[in-house]
Amino acid sequence: MRIAIDAMGGDHAPDEIIAGAIEAVKHLEQGDEIILVGDEEIIASRMTAKKVRKYSGIISIVHAPEAIGMDESPIDALRKKRGNSISIMTKLASRGKADAVISAGNTGACVAACQMRMRNIEGVNRPGIAVVFPTFDGPVTMCDVGANISCKPINYYQYAVMASMYSRHVLGIENPRVGLMSIGEEDAKGNESVKKARELLKSDADINFIGNIEGCDIFKGKCDVAVCEGFVGNVVLKLTEGLVDGLFKAIKHELLKESLRLVMKFKPVMMRMYQKYDHHEYGGAPLLGVNGTAYICHGSSKSRTIKNAVIAAKKFYTHKINEHIIEHLAKTNVRGTDEQ
Amino acid sequence: MRIAIDAMGGDHAPDEIIAGAIEAVKHLEQGDEIILVGDEEIIASRMTAKKVRKYSGIISIVHAPEAIGMDESPIDALRKKRGNSISIMTKLASRGKADAVISAGNTGACVAACQMRMRNIEGVNRPGIAVVFPTFDGPVTMCDVGANISCKPINYYQYAVMASMYSRHVLGIENPRVGLMSIGEEDAKGNESVKKARELLKSDADINFIGNIEGCDIFKGKCDVAVCEGFVGNVVLKLTEGLVDGLFKAIKHELLKESLRLVMKFKPVMMRMYQKYDHHEYGGAPLLGVNGTAYICHGSSKSRTIKNAVIAAKKFYTHKINEHIIEHLAKTNVRGTDEQ
Numbered sequence: 001m002r003i004a005i006d007a008m009g010g011d012h013a014p015d016e017i018i019a020g021a022i023e024a025v026k027h028l029e030q031g032d033e034i035i036l037v038g039d040e041e042i043i044a045s046r047m048t049a050k051k052v053r054k055y056s057g058i059i060s061i062v063h064a065p066e067a068i069g070m071d072e073s074p075i076d077a078l079r080k081k082r083g084n085s086i087s088i089m090t091k092l093a094s095r096g097k098a099d100a101v102i103s104a105g106n107t108g109a110c111v112a113a114c115q116m117r118m119r120n121i122e123g124v125n126r127p128g129i130a131v132v133f134p135t136f137d138g139p140v141t142m143c144d145v146g147a148n149i150s151c152k153p154i155n156y157y158q159y160a161v162m163a164s165m166y167s168r169h170v171l172g173i174e175n176p177r178v179g180l181m182s183i184g185e186e187d188a189k190g191n192e193s194v195k196k197a198r199e200l201l202k203s204d205a206d207i208n209f210i211g212n213i214e215g216c217d218i219f220k221g222k223c224d225v226a227v228c229e230g231f232v233g234n235v236v237l238k239l240t241e242g243l244v245d246g247l248f249k250a251i252k253h254e255l256l257k258e259s260l261r262l263v264m265k266f267k268p269v270m271m272r273m274y275q276k277y278d279h280h281e282y283g284g285a286p287l288l289g290v291n292g293t294a295y296i297c298h299g300s301s302k303s304r305t306i307k308n309a310v311i312a313a314k315k316f317y318t319h320k321i322n323e324h325i326i327e328h329l330a331k332t333n334v335r336g337t338d339e340q
Numbered sequence: 341m342r343i344a345i346d347a348m349g350g351d352h353a354p355d356e357i358i359a360g361a362i363e364a365v366k367h368l369e370q371g372d373e374i375i376l377v378g379d380e381e382i383i384a385s386r387m388t389a390k391k392v393r394k395y396s397g398i399i400s401i402v403h404a405p406e407a408i409g410m411d412e413s414p415i416d417a418l419r420k421k422r423g424n425s426i427s428i429m430t431k432l433a434s435r436g437k438a439d440a441v442i443s444a445g446n447t448g449a450c451v452a453a454c455q456m457r458m459r460n461i462e463g464v465n466r467p468g469i470a471v472v473f474p475t476f477d478g479p480v481t482m483c484d485v486g487a488n489i490s491c492k493p494i495n496y497y498q499y500a501v502m503a504s505m506y507s508r509h510v511l512g513i514e515n516p517r518v519g520l521m522s523i524g525e526e527d528a529k530g531n532e533s534v535k536k537a538r539e540l541l542k543s544d545a546d547i548n549f550i551g552n553i554e555g556c557d558i559f560k561g562k563c564d565v566a567v568c569e570g571f572v573g574n575v576v577l578k579l580t581e582g583l584v585d586g587l588f589k590a591i592k593h594e595l596l597k598e599s600l601r602l603v604m605k606f607k608p609v610m611m612r613m614y615q616k617y618d619h620h621e622y623g624g625a626p627l628l629g630v631n632g633t634a635y636i637c638h639g640s641s642k643s644r645t646i647k648n649a650v651i652a653a654k655k656f657y658t659h660k661i662n663e664h665i666i667e668h669l670a671k672t673n674v675r676g677t678d679e680q
Contacts, residue, residue: 071525071526073526073528135586136586136589136590136593146523149523149530149531150531150532181575183486183489183570183571183574183575183578185411186411186413188413190489190571191489191490191571192490214574214575214578214582215574215575215576215577215578215579215580215581215582216578216579216581216582216583216585217578217582218579218582218583219579219582219583219585219586219587220582220585220586228575230523231523231530231531231572232571232572232575234523234554234555235521235523235554235555235568235572235575235576236555236575236576236579237555238523238554238555238556239555239556239558239559239576239579239580240555240579240583241555241556242554242555242556242557242558242559242560243556243558243559243580243583243584244583244587245556245559245560246475246476246559246560247559247584247587249476250476250613250616250617251591251609251613253476254609254612254613255609257609257612258605258608258609262605262606262609265598265602265605266602266606268598269591269594269595269597269598269602272594272597273590273591273594276590277590
């Protein structure tokens with residue numbers, strides 16, 4: 001398997017990205033390769049500094065003269081910077097020279113480039129980003145968290161199918177319970193798109209659809225898959241990060257009122273929590289629905305995140321998630337267009 | 341000031357509601373009255389059991405023979421149960437017999453009844469529910485959290501005006517910073533309604549508009565007011581509750597791995613956090629934009645919540661929030677219809 005990684009994307013690129021690629025090597029199998037995409041000179045010099053000559057044959061470099069900034073307008077940047085690392089990385093996939101792509105760079109540019117170059121898999125109208133929330137009761141896969149901010153009913157349905165396949169075949173949850181994010185449990189709750197999506201989801205007996213869920217249910221062990229439109233999912237994702245940080249800050253503040261000793265005693269607990277519930281552990285978010293394996297990592301990705309993204313991408317690829325999605329969508333009667 | 345309270349609404353009605361009304365008495369001023377609306381016999385017997393005869397003249401009862409269940413369809417229930425406590429409570433307001441209404445009952449029914457009976461204040465197209473998030477960096481007022489799930493640009497704008505007035509005159513924040521909930525800071529981020537709302541907000545120099553905010557920013561001290569549509573706000577509100585509960589559960593689990601003694605040491609910290617960040621402390625959410633003072637409390641309201649809602653409603657009324665909103669909307673050039 002050949003995994004192309006955007007070496008120039010992310011707040012800590014290229015150093016942490018390169019370090020992550022190196023850390024990932026020990027998780028590779030015979031014949032696996034990593035392709036670092038970015039400024040050849042910069043990558044080569046960093047690799048030399050890290051004394052990783054021994055990885056020749058496993059890690060290679062594909063030159064990309066330009067990089068897209070984290071705050072650049074995706075479409076403008078993709079148009080103007082023809083030699084950017086994200087475009088070149090996705091081109092490798094579309095030309096059959098890479099089996100997976102990974103980037104911690106500009107999310108909008110990644111999604112757009114993957115859609116443009118790799119195209120959608122059969123039966124999928126719009127791809128969606130799936131994020132795994134590590135909750136107390138197990139991992140919850142939420143889709144979409146930002147690829148599609150004006151969701152049509154058919155999109156919700158396909159997100160449910162795709163995230164279910166991911167939950168089952170990558171996370172090992174046998175019959176994932178799918179919840180539709182709304183503002184109340186009753187059938188009548190939600191906007192028009194959500195209500196129509198509910199009908200589509202109900203009509204497919206091969207989805208373990210449990211009905212509407214509310215914001216609180218994600219952390220209550222009620223579902224394994226949560227389906228929502230990208231606007232809502234993105235707010236949820238970022239809110240969760242902000243709230244966890246805010247709460248730990250408040251706890252520390254309160255503990256300090258007790259004693260410094262108590263803070264120190266609490267520290268290992270906090271560290272364990274961070275390790276367990278940290279999104280870096282999940283390595284990034286798969287872009288479900290594109291014709292290939294694509295992982296979008298958080299802008300703050302460290303080497304550990306990239307290493308874990310490589311492991312996740314390998315699982316995605318070897319467990320043939322896209323084939324499972326195609327198979328499910330081929331046999332369902334639920335059809336629709338983005339106009340519905 | 342006469343405050344009508346729906347004695348039949350909420351998971352712990354009528355006992356906790358009646359207890360809350362009694363607790364609130366010591367926060368009333370000369371001439372203030374509380375009107376408990378609900379089944380006269382039940383309320384009277386509970387009051388007798390609580391030996392509160394001494395409150396005659398302060399607490400009175402208005403009979404309502406029916407009650408709307410928490411899970412009933414709001415519009416159906418309001419239509420079929422003509423004698424329900426929510427309708428009778430809002431009728432008291434519309435006939436000038438109550439200056440404020442408070443209910444912990446069916447939220448949808450409350451919003452609909454308030455709109456129908458009390459009407460909107462001048463210049464307001466749609467009312468919105470404002471919730472105060474007690475964050476580490478101070479209270480953040482978010483509007484709307486569920487009254488309006490298909491927001492037009494003019495609604496966002498008016499929510500910003502109304503929540504700003506609330507933040508300033510009830511919470512005492514002099515020049516509240518208003519953020520528009522979106523999925524990125526840049527101007528181009530967000531759906532069409534949000535982008536148009538952004539232009540309306542920018543055009544009013546009397547609003548301290550700081551631009552787009554993301555989910556994480558609510559807990560980062562970046563804004564005092566967060567504006568969003570009801571669907572998003574409702575998910576945020578419920579997610580926050582679920583996540584805080586989930587996190588404390590996880591912390592307890594981890595602490596128990598260390599020692600029971602550590603759990604006991606952490607307990608007072610946890611209690612203080614709960615007290616400080618607990619939504620019961622804020623007493624409920626004002627329904628901004630209706631012609632009167634209306635507070636909608638959480639279904640799980642305890643006596644403390646109701647007491648605090650009475651205190652908040654008194655502040656809302658005496659600080660003339662509606663007059664401030666009318667004044668702001670009268671002088672702004674920002675106009676629009678729900679069709680825009």
